[in-house]
Amino acid sequence: MSYAVGQVAGFAGVTVRTLHHYDDIGLLVPSERSHAGHRRYSDADLDRLQQILFYRELGFPLDEVAALLDDPEADPRAHLRRQHELLTARIERLSEMAAAVEHAMEARRMGIDLTPEEKFEVFGEFDPDRYEDEVRERWGDTDAYRQSQRRTASYTKEDWKRATERFDAIHRRMAGLMADGTPADSGAAMDTAEEHRRFIAGTYYDCSHEMHTGLGEMYVADPRFTATYDAIRPGLAVYLRDAILANAARHTA
Numbered sequence: 001m002s003y004a005v006g007q008v009a010g011f012a013g014v015t016v017r018t019l020h021h022y023d024d025i026g027l028l029v030p031s032e033r034s035h036a037g038h039r040r041y042s043d044a045d046l047d048r049l050q051q052i053l054f055y056r057e058l059g060f061p062l063d064e065v066a067a068l069l070d071d072p073e074a075d076p077r078a079h080l081r082r083q084h085e086l087l088t089a090r091i092e093r094l095s096e097m098a099a100a101v102e103h104a105m106e107a108r109r110m111g112i113d114l115t116p117e118e119k120f121e122v123f124g125e126f127d128p129d130r131y132e133d134e135v136r137e138r139w140g141d142t143d144a145y146r147q148s149q150r151r152t153a154s155y156t157k158e159d160w161k162r163a164t165e166r167f168d169a170i171h172r173r174m175a176g177l178m179a180d181g182t183p184a185d186s187g188a189a190m191d192t193a194e195e196h197r198r199f200i201a202g203t204y205y206d207c208s209h210e211m212h213t214g215l216g217e218m219y220v221a222d223p224r225f226t227a228t229y230d231a232i233r234p235g236l237a238v239y240l241r242d243a244i245l246a247n248a249a250r251h252t253a
Contacts, residue, residue: 002032002040012049027066028052058086095231147205163203170196174240175233184242193240193247209248216244
């Protein structure tokens with residue numbers, strides 16, 4: 001079974017021009033040619049292309065990709081382990097970045113008074129000021145916003161670091177419950193959702209169960225929040241929302 005260059009481009013989500021370039025530099029030379037001289041790719045070629053695209057996604061230059069794939073001493077199992085290690089590191093970094101985005105949005109909404117250096121230390125490379133206009137427009141007239149501004153006005157860098165670490169721990173615990181197959185309306189998930197609500201109430205503003213359900217719906221409706229939670233674990237935004245709703249129902253029943 002072999003495939004034309006157009007078919008392979010469609011499979012892999014790359015351009016025909018990219019495949020031509022890979023052929024020209026010897027990175028991915030098709031195993032066959034048709035009678036008319038057209039490129040034909042085998043299953044083995046597709047496997048190699050998958051490896052190439054994996055390393056490219058991780059930012060490897062093409063010459064380094066070629067060196068990795070063409071090393072005669074390479075052990076296929078070691079190669080897979082290396083891929084797994086790189087991918088795991090990438091996932092962890094993306095999770096950290098996504099969490100930083102949420103912290104930045106929350107901090108801007110709550111009002112934060114840190115120096116640029118302290119903001120970087122607490123929130124990483126994401127600047128809360130990027131969200132200032134949106135935060136003020138969405139929440140500036142609410143009691144919650146004004147209350148959070150008063151509460152956080154005296155927060156130090158260490159206060160913010162402790163707050164972000166606590167919030168991260170709650171999210172990780174919720175993700176762990178989801179990974180274990182624990183239903184969102186279970187006692188453990190609802191208890192964690194209640195801890196989530198109490199964290200907000202104790203750190204930023206009075207957060208009723210009704211207000212908390214509104215936040216849960218926002219986590220799913222706003223793609224940025226969804227991406228933040230789903231970067232921790234795919235589907236976590238919906239799972240957290242459902243746990244929040246279940247917890248609210250439990251307390252208002």
